Amino acid sequence: MPIRLYNTLTQKVEDFVPADGKTVRMYVCGPTVYNFAHIGNLRTFTFQDILRRWLRARQLDTLHVMNITDVDDKIIRSAVQRQISIGDYTRPFEDAFLEDMATLRFQRPEKLVRATEHIDEMVTLIQALTEKGMTYESDGSIYYRIAKFPEYGKLSHNDFSGMIAGARVDVDEYEKENARDFVLWKQKKDGEPSWDTPIGDGRPGWHIECSAMAMRYLGETLDIHAGGIDLTFPHHENEIAQSEAVTGKPFARFWIHAEHLIVEGQKMSKSLGNYYTLRDVIEMGYQAEAVRYLLASVPYRNKLNFTFDGLKAATTSIGRLRNFELRLKTDKFAAGTNEDAEKRSADSLARFEEAMDDDLNTASALGIVFEYIRETNTAMDSGAFLAGNTPAALQFLSRFDEVFDVLKPSAAESGLSDSEIDALAAERNAAKKARNFARADAIRAELLEMGIVLEDTKEGTRWKRKA
């Protein structure tokens, strides 16, 4: 059974198989590096990471291209204000974005591409559009004439046929033939960065970079083009217009859009004071894994309500997952293999994969994992889980973590090494045996102070670093 994904173009969940059956060529709209990424941006990128990981888990190769928009109006405005080059302005934000990606454990796309390094490709594409009669010049800038592209609106399912050229012209945009026409190439303005090219001295419009770079690295028809839902219109619609007018071929087979994130039930905005970057949240003391878990746990096509209660719940949930893993690795089980337990592992794995195949239903997949954990814990307690069952259980857990990636704790906070902790734990046990509870409790308290929790189990004492 292939992976099924919702395609915005057809408004249906469809079987997904890459065109060549093997390698998924996907392009994702990356960040505009004029600021730190906020958690809303990160929700979309988390979805992209989950998608990428699941495709790979399903034995597909990925050729995954992410763009970095390093030239746009906001960047230019800010750079001009600070009297530095746009490159000097964007680099720190690009670096910060890459750090955030690493913090949230995103796998690196095969290619990260910058807009400013692909001006030639954009110019070539604009020239091709001009040859096809798709463009016109006005005030030194070049515009795309949507009246010449009858399919305009097919992605966002809008009907623009009533808006024929010249029928309605916005007063503020007098230079355009049609209010929906968009700029491909902006004429140079004094004091702003520009590129002197065969189509004039100027800079690219926003949409052209994605068409140019996607086709440069992935060919004329991509398997998947993904991004935030707000990009559906006009950005992706315009990309289709630019690309398909030249190639005559579908630009992307699947268009996949992630819903937005809201914060405590409200739209995130600076004025509401609920605008957070990853750094903000980490500084408040939350773990990156909890952020990743929360962002991944709600299926990507649903709005995600980001709350601090939710972040706490995510932290606790991760703890439960890790406890299960710890138990699996440290408990001593009797020899043998229990058939029911084996069946449970196999069935749960199959159900987990089916949930992920079903348009990345992460909520359902997590439900299956937790149900499995509860049942397996019960089996462990009753002796119905044996040493021979461990490999299959670990295999299921690793399948889960292959895509969710939350089990491994971030770098340990405690200054104590594992062996030092082991030694203290042993000393406490000795004290306990000697019924010197004062000493035993003192060691316990001391360790707790440093974030080490001791667990006394039937098997003896084990410890873990507190979440």
Place this chain on the structure above:
RNA sequence: GGCGCGGUAGCCAAGUGGUAAGGCCAGGGUCUGCAAAACCCUCAUUCGUCGGUUCGAUUCCGACCCGCGCCUCCA
């Protein structure tokens, strides 16, 4: 107005024409020198409202109410 999404327990959330997954919280219990931690159990006769179809609807149809996104830059 056009296009699109959603309303399931205190919170997050899955789901199906046959009678409600899972997580968090809360309550109870097991274990323990006491604890902690861990684990187990309990926790929606009900799925926005009103009609309809059906032997049967949360799930299908219709109407309505409420919330939200896009239509200008935006993940």
